[in-house]
Structures are given as C-alpha cells and as structure tokens.
Amino acid sequence: MLIDVDDDADPVGQVVVRHLCDEGIVSSVVYRRETASTNSMAAEGVMPSTPALFLADRQTSGRGRHGRRWVSDDGTLTFSVVFEWSPTDARFGGLLPIVAGVAIARTFEFVFAPIRVRLKWPNDIHADGGKVAGILCEANQSAPGRVVVGIGVNVGSEPDLADDQTNRARSLSTIVGRPLRRYDVLPEIVGQLVTAVEEAKSDPVVFVSEFRQRCLLSGQKIIASVDGNPATGVCQGIDDFGGLLIDTPMGTKVCSTGEATIVSRRH
Ligand code: BTN
Secondary structure, X not given: OEEEEOOOOOHHHHHHHHHHHHOOOOOEEEEEEEEOOHHHHHHHOOOOOOOEEEEEEEEOOOEOHHHOEOOOOOOEEEEEEEEEOOOOOHHHHHHHHHHHHHHHHHHHHHHOOOOOEEEEOOXXXXXXXXXXXXXXEEEOOOOOOEEEEEEEEEOOOOOOOOOOOOOOEOOHHHHHOOOOOHHHXXXXXXXXXXXXXXXXXXXXXXXXXXXXXXXXXXXXXXXXXXXXXXXXXXXXXXXXXXXXXXXXXXXXXXXXXXXXXXXXXXX
C-alpha cells in the first residue's frame, strides 16, 4: 500500500484519504498540496496496483476535455483515479466515461436527495440547470489496459468554466442551499466510482440504461460531428456502447466521440 501525502495538504483531506486506504476502497494514494494536474500525475505515475487515487488541493494547469482549461479553487474537488479497464468485448471499451458519469449521478442523488442529476453526453454532470462536475478520461500511456478517470466537482464554489461556452457552472452548495466542504463528498464519490467500475466489468448494460434515464440531450435538437461531418437532428439518447444517437433527415446517425450542442431547446 502506497500512501504519499504532502504534510501541508488540507488536514480534512488527509483524514479522508487515510480512511479510503484503511477501508481498502483504493489501493494507493498520492496527495499533493499543489500540482499541475492530477490527470497528468496519474498518467505519469506507475502504480503497483489499482484503484490508485491522485488528489490535489490545488491544480495550476487543470485540464478539461478538448484541450480546454479546468479552472478550480478552494471550493473545488480535483482528483483522478487509475483503473484497470480492458473489457473482453472491445465494443464496451469506450464506456468508462458513461460509467463514471452514472457513478457521480448516483452519489449526488443519494447524498443530496432529492437533487435530480442530468448527464450531458458524454460525461458532463448537470443539476439545477448548470454543470456541477466534469470528467476527463485518458489512457495511462505507461500501463496498457489502465485508464485515468479525472474528476472536477464544484462543491462549494462555481469557478468560471474557462473556454467552455456550452455550459454554465453550478455548485452543489448553491443547489442544496448550505455550505459544503469539498472533502466531505470525496469518500462517497470515490466509493461509488470504484463500485461502479467493478460492476461495469460484468454488467455494462446497466450503466447504459441508467445514463438514458438521466440523458440531458434526449429529445433536444442538437448538432454533433459524425465521421468528421456535422449532423443535426433530434437526440435519441445513446446506443448500447455509449454512442450518441441522432435522428436526422438522412436516418439515425451515431456520434462516437466529441461533444454535442443543443441548437434549439424543446419542451
Ligand atoms: C471537462 O468537463 O472538460 C472535464 C474536466 C475534468 C477536470 C478534472 S480536475 C481533476 C483532473 N485533472 C485535470 O487536469 N482534469 C481533471
């Protein structure tokens, strides 16, 4: 068991990561007071076993999807977990972002009931009309079959979403109407995430079905890129392997990567 914690890291965070190790929820922890990006730390680190948690009180170069910046502050939770992820049926290989999104939705709906979480494909976490959390999944270059799941959660503050013009930020604190400390929600999120990834290895379809129930884009007129060309139509949710289904005048198209934008809001 590797526990590498900076002495000057947040004392509440230190208690929480020791609990996660003691309970066997994660098999190792690297916890920094400050780092460029926990995803970069996780991608570079060669951990003896998984799940491996990388946590930081502060990121100086947090990264979002599509090369965007991820801006965080003292109210934001920023961490990454490395998992073994190589499904025997390769068609499920791209499902990890969907699984992680559902795990976070389950956490928020359980801890902050009756909050209602919506998932914006592929893995933005929305509640009360704004983005509460984002996920960045990246391959671990040094260890084939290992994937880094990086998560940023607006717990007690709503930092600017930087160059992401398609979303507006929302914090859990604002939604539930009381102050929340970022490390209070960490154990539940990590626990649900670890459980979900294990469950998905044997039963990935459950996560597809749960995503569909919370799909923010379903029924909306959207535009997304399909094989390099823009496709416009009404979103029909996701297929069994996590691709976004778009009902266009030329038939149903499947968007496998990228992101979708709502062009006109319906209902
Ligand atoms: C997005 O919504 O575009 C994804 C945001 C992911 C941010 C998290 S914060 C922890 C981890 N480290 C990073 O540099 N990014 C992810």
